[in-house]
Amino acid sequence: MTPAAALPPFQRLVTEHAGAVTGFLRGMVGVDDAEDCAQETFIAALRAYDGFDGRHPRAWLLAIARRKALDLRRAGARRPEPVGGVESLPAPELADRLDPGIWGEVAGLPEKQRAALLLRYGLDLRYREIGSVLGCSEAAARRSAHEGITKLRAERAEEVA
């Protein structure tokens, strides 16, 4: 079977998943870099499209997005880092009633936990799909998100105390 035979027009992937990919990247690399990184993601996907089996395009794109986010962080790590070593994400334009502090705390989570958390609570993905994005089992994806939540809650409890 030639996998390319069943592939839909690439534009459909852009139309259906540009929002999810960019949204995920807003949390992974920051709001300012998210759209450039999303463009890198779709260009890489376009190059690799012939080899794609056509199944689960959103998970496929998000996995590429995660790799592109890691590339960007590695490139950034060669530059002098701010004190503390934790990259900070510029806060998105949130409604006033929302607490931008949480967004910064998400940015401080370990990469895998952060990815799992964003995919679960930002994009509403099922854990099976999150596992497929992160290259791990459904259970491991659930664990990562949970660890992320626990850390966020701990930090928030400290703030209140």
Added chain:
Amino acid sequence: MAVGDSQLDGEARETIRAGTDPGPEITDRLGAALARRAEKEGLVEVAYAEIDSPIGTLLAATTERGLIRVGWESSDHEDILEGLARAVGPRVLEAPSRLDPLKRELDEYFDGDRRRFEVPLDWSLTSGFVRDVLTETARIPFGETRTYAEVAAAAGSPRAFRAAGSALGANPIPVVVPCHRVLRKGGALGGYGGGLPVKRKLLEVEGVAA
């Protein structure tokens, strides 16, 4: 340890949701930037655009070789794009700037300022007798008409006028390849893929009474 989904408080959830929402314009913005970049890097197999015209919003698609497909407003554009992905390749992207020359020529045509189209054509969706018939049809000058039998004869099979009719019905590049200039003997409109009102309108643009 029970791991539930409701362990993040409402405010934190709302913040994460708001933070990961790129806004409704993202598809257009990212799509436009992506199309420019993909074009520059030679990654686009089929570029397409929707073009508004007096006969409705047309779908136009081009390969590196030239214009390969024009679709009616009444056709299922998504279906046409799927067909192109299968026939040409799946790197099908909306890249309107590639269709700008056609858009200009169509505007001029409908304004009465253009008598022939000059954009290059990609005939690869046609073959055999269909291609012969359409190649002959492409030679019919602006404002003139032929009968199905005449076109069949020009394509080398004078008696195949019925087959010529279906070949014209299979025209992947209507308007530009002017199958609307082929009529029944006696001047009756015959058929048309885009519907007879469209055929009549095109003939009217060309000053043919039909």
